[in-house]
Amino acid sequence: MRPIVTRTAAVLAVGAGIAATIAAGHPEITKTGLERALAPTFANLYVHQAGILGIPGITTATIGATTACDKGGPEVADTGAGPNWICMMSWADNQGKHQDGKFEVTVKTDATYVAGGPSKIVGLARITDKHGHDVPNPVFEFDGVISTG
Amino acid sequence: MTTAAVRSARAAAVPPSTRRPGLGAALRWEVVKLAAQIRSRALLAAALVIPIAVVAVLNGQEQPPSDTIYGKLIHLSGYAMPLLMLAFAAQWVLPLLAAVVAGDIFAGEDQHGTWKTILTRSVSRGQIFWAKTLTALGYNLLVLTVFAASTIVSSVLIIGSRPLTGLSGQTIASGHALRLVVLAWVTAIPPIIGFTALALLLSVRTRNPAFGIAAPVVIGFAMQLLGSVSGLDLTRKLLLTTPFEAWHGLFAEHPFIGPLLTGLAVSAGWTVICLGSAYVSVRRRDITGG
Numbered sequence: 001m002r003p004i005v006t007r008t009a010a011v012l013a014v015g016a017g018i019a020a021t022i023a024a025g026h027p028e029i030t031k032t033g034l035e036r037a038l039a040p041t042f043a044n045l046y047v048h049q050a051g052i053l054g055i056p057g058i059t060t061a062t063i064g065a066t067t068a069c070d071k072g073g074p075e076v077a078d079t080g081a082g083p084n085w086i087c088m089m090s091w092a093d094n095q096g097k098h099q100d101g102k103f104e105v106t107v108k109t110d111a112t113y114v115a116g117g118p119s120k121i122v123g124l125a126r127i128t129d130k131h132g133h134d135v136p137n138p139v140f141e142f143d144g145v146i147s148t149g
Numbered sequence: 150m151t152t153a154a155v156r157s158a159r160a161a162a163v164p165p166s167t168r169r170p171g172l173g174a175a176l177r178w179e180v181v182k183l184a185a186q187i188r189s190r191a192l193l194a195a196a197l198v199i200p201i202a203v204v205a206v207l208n209g210q211e212q213p214p215s216d217t218i219y220g221k222l223i224h225l226s227g228y229a230m231p232l233l234m235l236a237f238a239a240q241w242v243l244p245l246l247a248a249v250v251a252g253d254i255f256a257g258e259d260q261h262g263t264w265k266t267i268l269t270r271s272v273s274r275g276q277i278f279w280a281k282t283l284t285a286l287g288y289n290l291l292v293l294t295v296f297a298a299s300t301i302v303s304s305v306l307i308i309g310s311r312p313l314t315g316l317s318g319q320t321i322a323s324g325h326a327l328r329l330v331v332l333a334w335v336t337a338i339p340p341i342i343g344f345t346a347l348a349l350l351l352s353v354r355t356r357n358p359a360f361g362i363a364a365p366v367v368i369g370f371a372m373q374l375l376g377s378v379s380g381l382d383l384t385r386k387l388l389l390t391t392p393f394e395a396w397h398g399l400f401a402e403h404p405f406i407g408p409l410l411t412g413l414a415v416s417a418g419w420t421v422i423c424l425g426s427a428y429v430s431v432r433r434r435d436i437t438g439g
Contacts, residue, residue: 018384025383037317040402044318081379109377109385110394111408112218112316136225138314143218145316145397149407 027079029107031069033146038087038105038115039067041144046091048138049123054130055094065091069105081109093121111146175272175280183250183284192249196292200300204230208307218397227308228326231301232396235333238296239393243337244344244369245362246292251285251348252361255431259356264436278431282349282424289345290338297334301327317402333396336409339416340392344369346423347389353427386411389419 043060050058071077072084085105093099101118108114117139119125127137183189207214207223207230214220218236222229258264267277305327313326321329344365352361372390375381385391392412398405 021384021387022381025381025385027380028382037401041316041318044320044402045314048314048318048320109379109381110391110397112394112397136221138318141215141221142318143221143316144318145401147398147401147403147405149398149405149411 028148029080029109029111029146031071031078033111033148034069034085034087034105034107034113035067037113037144037146038069038103039065039089041142042067042089042103042115042117042139043091045138045142046094046122049127050094052127052129052135052138053094058094062096063091063093065089067103081107083107085113087115089117107146111148113144113146114141115144116141170270170272172272172276172279175276176283179254179280179284180287183254183288188253189250189288192246193292193295196246196296197299200234200296201303203234204300204303204307207233222314223308226311226313226326227305228310228313228321228323228330230304230308231297231330232333232400234300234304235337235396236394239337239390240373241366241369243293243341243393244366244390246296247289247341247344248348248362248365250288251345252352252363252365253358254281254285255349255352255427256356256358256361260358268436274432275428278428282427285349286342286345289341293334293337293341297331297337301330301334315402316397316400319402321400329399332399336396336399336412337393339413340389343389343392343416343419343423346420346427350423350427350430353430387415389416392416 040060043063043065046063046065047058047060050056067087067089069078069085069087071079071082071086076084083106085107087103087105089099089101089103091099091101099121101121103115103117105113105115119140122139123137125137125140126134129135213223214233217233219229219232223233258267268274272280310323310327312323313321313329315321347368348361348365351364352358355361355364369390372388376385376388376390378385391408392415395406395408395412398408
């Protein structure tokens with residue numbers, strides 16, 4: 001066979017292979033996956049924040065965080081990466097009061113995400129610790145990963 | 150390389166027996182040639198020094214680079230910085246490190262017109278292929294090790310060894326964090342080997358050192374771009390850049406290694422295909438004209 005023929009065939013085969021993988025893929029980033037990752041991560045960081053502020057007796061159990069996530073409103077399928085995930089979080093704050101807060105979540109294709117909390121409830125980007133130092137607020141904005149296997 | 154060193158290497162390369170020299174002799178010569186290159190020594194020095202400077206500068210900045218993973222935490226723990234550096238380096242630095250020597254090692258013989266010279270020595274083409282491949286692989290793993298060690302050690306020394314916040318918000322104690330950070334850099338080895346094989350293939354096929362070095366970096370960028378498109382979940386798994394992100398799972402509260410195993414298989418696949426094609430090309434090549 002002439003080189004031009006084999007080369008064209010090879011390029012077409014690779015193209016077809018890529019097209020097949022695009023068609024055969026199924027989304028790894030799901031609503032359930034994000035909810036399972038986000039709520040415990042927030043709870044862990046909220047305990048961390050309570051430690052910084054010097055508030056005793058806060059554990060992930062007392063916080064009891066749960067979340068419900070949605071991507072881009074009712075018309076968009078709740079799967080895949082994107083900057084338009086919204087997660088409603090419910091938890092008991094460090095005074096034991098029930099809180100509902102909206103988290104804006106950007107999920108990347110590598111299954112990591114960046115979540116930003118509602119600053120009215122979780123505080124601003126920097127907080128004052130129990131010794132009077134100005135430190136970053138761990139729940140203001142945080143990175144996390146969605147389990148994919 | 151000093152003349153004395155060349156002489157001693159030559160003495161080592163030519164054993165005083167009448168036995169036909171094998172892969173060992175070819176390998177020794179490739180190492181001697183590589184060690185004599187300014188480029189290979191400069192890259193090794195850069196891999197040692199540049200991370201220290203980058204760590205110091207990033208640590209000195211008021212505003213952390215918060216758009217890359219672990220960027221927000223670099224001031225809080227010395228273990229966050231090597232992870233930020235790993236995530237950043239995977240974008241183009243690691244493919245470039247893999248290609249600087251591997252992309253040149255075959256094409257350099259074309260550039261200097263020395264194929265005839267080395268192929269008329271009493272080693273086979275196969276032995277020359279494996280000598281060059283092993284030299285490039287060994288050098289790249291050495292550069293990666295130096296780069297990783299310099300990054301981790303300078304981060305811990307400059308920023309400190311306070312506990313690290315994991316990707317599930319959990320606190321990872323200092324000793325465990327150090328082990329995980331080292332492990333995260335170890336997971337870069339399979340895709341680095343894959344990129345080395347890709348650069349070797351391009352070096353053999355294009356016969357052009359500049360192309361052999363630049364093309365893997367460009368291909369790496371293209372893969373990153375394709376990998377950032379939402380909805381291509383299976384395609385993205387087959388890209389050679391995706392295994393560079395597999396370490397994320399190690400930092401979850403319940404660690405998962407699925408992406409690591411997939412990445413290992415994908416890197417192995419790329420390596421076998423690229424090295425196989427390169428081997429066939431070298432074996433079949435007609436060098437009488439060049």
